[in-house]
Amino acid sequence: xxxxxxxxxxxxVSKRAAWSERGRIRRLLYPADDGSTLKVSVSRNKNSxxxxxxxxxxxGICEPGRFLLSRPEVIVLKNLVLAVFVLxxxxxxxxxxxxxxxxxxxxxxxxxxxxxxxxxxKRVHQLALRYILLDRAAEAQTFxxxxxxxxPKDAETHxxxxxxxxxxxxxxxAVTFLRKSVELGLPAERIAAGPRELFVPLSDHKFIRQLxxxxxxIPLHGPLVGNVTDHSASIWIRTAIExxxxxxxxxxxxxxxxxxxxxxxxxxxxxFAAAVPVDNLKPETVYHxxxxxxxxxxxxxxxxxxRTFPVAGRAAKFTxxxxxxxxxxxxxxxxxxxxxxxxxxALLLLGDNVYIDDPExxxxxxxxxxxxxxxxxxxxxxxxxxxxxxxxxxxFSTNDSWGGPLIDKPIWKRRHVWPIFHQNWANxxxxxGETHPGCWYEFSIGDVDFFMLDCRYYRTNPRAKEASMLxxxxxxxxxxxxxxxxxxxKVICSSVPWDFRTxxxxxxxxxxxxxxxxxxxxxxxxxxxxxxLLMSADRHRSDAWQIERPDGYDFFEFNSSRLTNQHVHATxxxxxxLFSYNRKxxxxxxxxxxxxxxxxxxxxxxxxDGEKVHSLKVRRSQLQFE
Numbered sequence: 001x002x003x004x005x006x007x008x009x010x011x012x013v014s015k016r017a018a019w020s021e022r023g024r025i026r027r028l029l030y031p032a033d034d035g036s037t038l039k040v041s042v043s044r045n046k047n048s049x050x051x052x053x054x055x056x057x058x059x060g061i062c063e064p065g066r067f068l069l070s071r072p073e074v075i076v077l078k079n080l081v082l083a084v085f086v087l088x089x090x091x092x093x094x095x096x097x098x099x100x101x102x103x104x105x106x107x108x109x110x111x112x113x114x115x116x117x118x119x120x121x122k123r124v125h126q127l128a129l130r131y132i133l134l135d136r137a138a139e140a141q142t143f144x145x146x147x148x149x150x151x152p153k154d155a156e157t158h159x160x161x162x163x164x165x166x167x168x169x170x171x172x173x174a175v176t177f178l179r180k181s182v183e184l185g186l187p188a189e190r191i192a193a194g195p196r197e198l199f200v201p202l203s204d205h206k207f208i209r210q211l212x213x214x215x216x217x218i219p220l221h222g223p224l225v226g227n228v229t230d231h232s233a234s235i236w237i238r239t240a241i242e243x244x245x246x247x248x249x250x251x252x253x254x255x256x257x258x259x260x261x262x263x264x265x266x267x268x269x270x271x272f273a274a275a276v277p278v279d280n281l282k283p284e285t286v287y288h289x290x291x292x293x294x295x296x297x298x299x300x301x302x303x304x305x306x307r308t309f310p311v312a313g314r315a316a317k318f319t320x321x322x323x324x325x326x327x328x329x330x331x332x333x334x335x336x337x338x339x340x341x342x343x344x345x346a347l348l349l350l351g352d353n354v355y356i357d358d359p360e361x362x363x364x365x366x367x368x369x370x371x372x373x374x375x376x377x378x379x380x381x382x383x384x385x386x387x388x389x390x391x392x393x394x395x396f397s398t399n400d401s402w403g404g405p406l407i408d409k410p411i412w413k414r415r416h417v418w419p420i421f422h423q424n425w426a427n428x429x430x431x432x433g434e435t436h437p438g439c440w441y442e443f444s445i446g447d448v449d450f451f452m453l454d455c456r457y458y459r460t461n462p463r464a465k466e467a468s469m470l471x472x473x474x475x476x477x478x479x480x481x482x483x484x485x486x487x488x489x490k491v492i493c494s495s496v497p498w499d500f501r502t503x504x505x506x507x508x509x510x511x512x513x514x515x516x517x518x519x520x521x522x523x524x525x526x527x528x529x530x531x532x533l534l535m536s537a538d539r540h541r542s543d544a545w546q547i548e549r550p551d552g553y554d555f556f557e558f559n560s561s562r563l564t565n566q567h568v569h570a571t572x573x574x575x576x577x578l579f580s581y582n583r584k585x586x587x588x589x590x591x592x593x594x595x596x597x598x599x600x601x602x603x604x605x606x607x608x609d610g611e612k613v614h615s616l617k618v619r620r621s622q623l624q625f626e
Contacts, residue, residue, distance in 0.1 A: 104409025109398045111358045122327030128160045155184035175207045187374040189220045195366040215240035217296025221373035225306045226426025228386035230283035234275040236426040239266045243294040247276045249287045275426040283311045309445045315594040316446025322348035323587040324537025324561035327355045332564040336377040347385045350537035351392025351495030359397045359412045369424045390439045390452045392495035400508040402459035436473045449487035455495045462512030469513040488594045494536045499545040501575040525552035530624040537561035540569040541582035542605040544616045556618045558603040560588035579614040
């Protein structure tokens with residue numbers, strides 16, 4: 001068959017299917033009419049079968065003998081197998097837009113294959129997984145074995161060796177390593193969650209089946225509380241199989257009396273995750289809750305409770321935590337327990353929340369989310385403090401990246417990164433939705449309005465003539481919302497620092513987008529919008545800055561981004577920071593009181609050990625025009 005004809009069929013199928021490519025293997029997932037998903041793989045690897053076909057059912061497991069196809073789908077399948085086979089031997093098929101240079105103005109993502117510092121634990125196992133996904137099996141095994149020799153009790157290394165042996169088809173050895181990882185402390189739900197495509201060769205093993213059965217009515221991940229208001233909330237859950245999920249809420253810790261919320265279904269298409277909306281709640285009230293999955297019992301834990309926010313627009317007192325730079329480091333996951341001791345009403349995660357650095361690989365993205373979501377420290381905190389998140393470069397693409405001004409190019413923005421981000425949080429919104437995808441949104445706590453920015457999806461090359469970080473749609477949204485806000489404080493949250501002095505001459509911060517920053521600041525001054533305060537992340541330390549303005553009040557910036565990271569950036573007192581701290585992992589604790597004559601926001605830097613090392617109080621009277 002002529003290549004163009006086959007590619008045309010492939011492009012038609014791809015409108016409904018999801019394509020992926022790793023090394024010498026190309027795969028396609030096609031949703032069948034019976035609810036299952038057909039998976040076709042074509043490999044040029046001598047250790048793998050040349051063509052494999054299976055159906056992924058509601059359990060998320062690949063079942064080679066299960067095919068329920070309509071006649072049109074049989075025809076599609078014949079063409080699909082042939083199309084994928086030809087795609088496997090063609091050097092650069094046109095449907096892979098990156099391969100023909102159609103990046104849409106984005107920076108090409110190039111995952112770093114060099115472990116520059118062996119003490120950056122967050123990178124170690126991502127490198128090993130990247131070797132496996134690229135079908136560089138020998139390098140993966142050598143790397144993991146060498147790391148295991150130096151860290152014989154490291155659970156994550158045993159887990160990745162299980163993934164490696166599953167990839168090689170050595171089922172018994174794979175299960176041996178996975179069992180050992182659990183013995184060493186790895187949460188068993190990590191294996192039940194997957195990423196499932198990595199464990200397809202193990203799908204019929206008793207160990208995997210038992211795990212799937214165990215978690216049929218137990219949350220794999222979550223519950224996580226998000227999208228809290230003065231009258232509502234969302235409870236996010238991931239399940240082991242496709243299931244209806246319902247929530248019961250009560251002001252009593254015994255859940256008696258309680259109110260049941262209508263169920264939401266988890267699906268394989270959404271990675272078995274869903275957020276259950278809970279409405280008709282009272283403001284400033286503690287609610288206890290339980291979760292029911294399928295026909296299982298209502299499950300609850302003592303820490304499953306949350307507080308609704310103060311009445312929107314009304315003066316209030318509250319505390320929140322914020323930060324970024326949360327690479328996965330088991331020894332530092334205790335940070336989430338430290339934050340919990342301060343009982344924050346909300347947790348704002350301002351980017352570099354999981355460190356993916358591989359936007360074209362859904363498996364890598366899910367792997368990095370799962371290892372955080374399975375940690376008990378994380379689960380306890382996020383089951384009770386409302387979580388609001390945005391991404392930065394390491395969650396969105398790779399280091400110092402920009403996505404370009406287009407919605408659909410590069411293809412991985414809308415196809416992988418945005419939906420997977422959506423699947424793993426419970427935010428109030430995700431940019432402009434399908435029309436203008438992204439991660440920006442707003443929310444309010446009492447009379448304080450928060451504007452969470454997306455600094456990557458539409459960012460252009462900072463050296464472009466009219467460089468933009470936000471894009472026209474988001475910039476217009478921000479200006480409109482600021483003008484309409486009546487909040488005593490208006491907090492603009494950016495994933496990168498506002499102050500130009502934070503990162504030397506780097507153009508990755510607002511330093512690379514000076515004209516757009518000036519447009520925002522000048523708009524605030526021209527419209528005489530008072531009470532604006534800035535928050536940000538990115539730099540692996542905790543800073544405070546004061547940005548002087550000749551034609552208005554000075555802007556104060558709270559910056560913190562070393563929640564769990566080992567890697568650290570130098571302090572910046574010499575560059576003009578009001579204070580700068582990097583000795584230990586830290587987060588920002590922000591206390592707010594708008595009930596007095598001169599409302600204030602207090603920023604305290606708290607270490608992983610709970611020590612207060614710096615403080616800055618900003619009063620409302622400092623954020624107004626003369």
